[in-house]
Amino acid sequence: MGKYLVGVDVGGTNIKLALMTRALEPVAFTSFPTRVEDGYDRISQQMIRQIEKLASENGVSPDEIAAIGMGLPGTVDTARQKTVYLSILQWDDMNPCEKLGEYFHVPCRIENDANLNALGEYHFTFRREIDNMVLLTLGTGIGSGIILRGRLYGGTSNHGAELGHMTIVADGGRTCLCGRPGHWEAYCSGTALERYVAQRLADFPDSLLHREIAAAGRYDNRQLFQCLQQGDPLAQETFSQFLRYLAVGIANVMKILAPDLIVLGGGLSQAGEVLFSPLEGEVRKHLIDPGQFCPIVPAQLNVRAGAYGACVLASEAL
Numbered sequence: 001m002g003k004y005l006v007g008v009d010v011g012g013t014n015i016k017l018a019l020m021t022r023a024l025e026p027v028a029f030t031s032f033p034t035r036v037e038d039g040y041d042r043i044s045q046q047m048i049r050q051i052e053k054l055a056s057e058n059g060v061s062p063d064e065i066a067a068i069g070m071g072l073p074g075t076v077d078t079a080r081q082k083t084v085y086l087s088i089l090q091w092d093d094m095n096p097c098e099k100l101g102e103y104f105h106v107p108c109r110i111e112n113d114a115n116l117n118a119l120g121e122y123h124f125t126f127r128r129e130i131d132n133m134v135l136l137t138l139g140t141g142i143g144s145g146i147i148l149r150g151r152l153y154g155g156t157s158n159h160g161a162e163l164g165h166m167t168i169v170a171d172g173g174r175t176c177l178c179g180r181p182g183h184w185e186a187y188c189s190g191t192a193l194e195r196y197v198a199q200r201l202a203d204f205p206d207s208l209l210h211r212e213i214a215a216a217g218r219y220d221n222r223q224l225f226q227c228l229q230q231g232d233p234l235a236q237e238t239f240s241q242f243l244r245y246l247a248v249g250i251a252n253v254m255k256i257l258a259p260d261l262i263v264l265g266g267g268l269s270q271a272g273e274v275l276f277s278p279l280e281g282e283v284r285k286h287l288i289d290p291g292q293f294c295p296i297v298p299a300q301l302n303v304r305a306g307a308y309g310a311c312v313l314a315s316e317a318l
């Protein structure tokens, strides 16, 4: 019986790999670019080569691998172990881990990547203190995963836990990445915050943030948080718009699930108190009673979370 687990996190930009012992002690982590145009067969070959390379660099022989877990960017029916819909890769109605499992002669499991992010953050950081956790990753959209009583919760056929696609604006809402109007992630993802700034830039020609963007020749949300601390009006106005929607959604999650903890991931979560302190105040305004509130904290693993969670999934295949 092999002594190691492999976690694979397949993203639209990069594929991340983690190697761990069967006791879930991290050994190594790496990533390589996803060449979507190569298609499933060639990408599978690339994954196999990269796993062998990672193993040999760490003194592990391929036949010491015991199981593989894989996270995929889309809907995964975990009971059938088949994808339903993967928007970027178009690997629909299949098990994309099958070729890896056949090659290494080991069991393999697949899951939605956002769910594995939550499983990774939970298992390696928060598991000892809490049972119920929600992870929200603010990036291009909002990735979400729910842990209930220490286990991933995806609902019937794993179609649930899609918090980013909660409809929060019923009439005339912004179009979400999924093509439908009014979804939460269209209002408070990292990309949504960038868009607020782009839309209001011309209205604040003298603001510090405007000058910083002009000097740098580009914009990213870290600039906004730096200017926010100095009371810049453009930063304040766009941030408060973003914060309002983020707080509404988080308060909804607290009212439905009352988790022990909400974890925020993605680049924005590194902003620190300038984000978390006003967020807490804004969330509290929407709750029915203070007992519904739970702490909101930054994620710890970030880019590693999905591959680490995939190793936890692999351990469950044994």
Ligand SMILES: [Zn+2]
Residues within 6 Å of the ligand: 164, 165, 176, 177, 178, 179, 180, 183
């Ligand atoms: Zn949507």
